[in-house]
Amino acid sequence: MVSERGLQVLRAIVQDYVDTNEPVGSKTIVDRHQFGVSAATIRNDMALLEDEELIVAPHTSSGRVPTDKGYRVFVDHLAELRPLSGAQRAAISTFLADPVDLDDLLMRTVRALTRLTGQVAIVQYPSFARASVSHVEFVHLGGTRIVVIIVTDTGRVSQRVAFLQGELDESDAARVKVAIAALVTGKPVADAAQAISDLCAAPAGASRVDDAVRTVARIVAEELDDFRQDRLVLAGSATLARREGDFRGSISPLLEAIEEQVTLLSLMGEMVADEQGLAASIGRENASFGLGEASIVTSDYDGAGTRARVGLLGPTRMDYPTNLAAVRAVALYLTRLLDEDDSSR
Template structure:
């Protein structure tokens, strides 16, 4: 069992190792931290920590470095998160100032977080399955091209080009807009997707109204179905992948599994979905805890943020040798900014 002073020694080792990337010895701890005991006493505490597999010697006659288990105990016993500096808070607020829609908000969020932490920043889109479609707009671009714009009551906006292969006039656009508006507006994304799917499944449905060419109706319906289906999918936005390459020396093996997880997203979505948050909405998954996801050399810290219809997560991905107090404080601060912005936007509508 680790004593209170043992936890303090572990905290000192983690902090010094994160700061210096050098193994930490007992003499260094005595010099840098006010324990009020001798180096010999600290060595005894370190021996007990090593017995508990919380620290290890990377090579003979060296200082000690934290193990993944040691990082876990350190995070679980954090007395408080490190306050953000004025510069960090200013960076977050300036990045998140004046966004125009949810996609823009979330893109600004990951850019702010990667700048503040120096890690790969991740934000999870809220689930839009229960969101309602508030507006469908069709814009005739000519040459058989129609821009399909879908807006939800949660602020999500998508726009996609439909190739209808027919030249449409204003009357056609008005009628098609009314057709698809009646089909999906003021309905949930799930119900809207089902209704558009039913339209596509019925060979005669697209011509039943008689108000627009069948080919145009079906082309726009296919695009609308794909957009509504994408609204229902779990999705991430990421920024700062280049930080992994800059910190490659922090990884014992290849960073390729991390880059693959960033590209594929499915692994990160599963991992973030299984992380258990504390009463403050914070969660951390460290090193070998991520082995089932092929990310045993990485850590992920996240914070929940509030969005219409539930919560989602924002966080950072990086090596196990990371500044956990600062990174946890950063993701919590960004999550709070994001929750407040989305709430303000919801109240404004």
């Protein structure tokens, strides 16, 4: 059983190890922290922490480093979130101000987070399962070249250039635009996709307008399908290479997870948030995802009427209080900006 002082010794070890990347000894703790006891007493506390597998000696020196279990106890019971400075909050607010659209906002979000923390930043798109198509624009560029623009009521925008099989005059192009708008505008994404599927399953018409409507409808369907896919935006992958020494093994599994996204989506989906919407998954807790040497901290944010997550990925030797405070602050900004956007519609 670890005493209250023993827990404070664990706190000191975690904080000093994160700061210095050096194993922490009893003399260092006595010199840096005001425990009011001898180094021998601290060594006894450290022995008990080691018995509980909360710290471990990385080699034969007297210093100790936290284990994954130790980090977990620290995050759950000892970590005190460090409020961001006024300058940091101002930087976030400025960086996220006046986005062009949701894609732009989320890209700004990860860039701001990775600059603020030096970790890989991750933001999950809100679920668009309940989104509706608010606008479809069909722009005829002449000949067979067109641009199809789709906007949902949640702020998601898609723009795609395509080519028709045959040329249209302006009158025919206008008829195609009206037909596509009538087919999907105002409908939930799933219903709009079903309407297009029904259209394409029906017998084809003989006119070039009918052919063009089907072609544009298929393009819209492909974009709507992309809207319904779970997606992440990431930034800061290069930080892993700079911190490669913090990982005992290869960073390749982390790079693969970043590239493929499916692993990170699954992991983030299983993380259980506390009453503040914060969650952390540490080291070996991620072993089943092939990320046993990494940690992820996340905060929930509300967008498009659903909840999604913004987070940071890095080595287990990370500054958990600062990183948790950063993702929470950014999540609050995201929620506020998206709420303001919804209320302005």
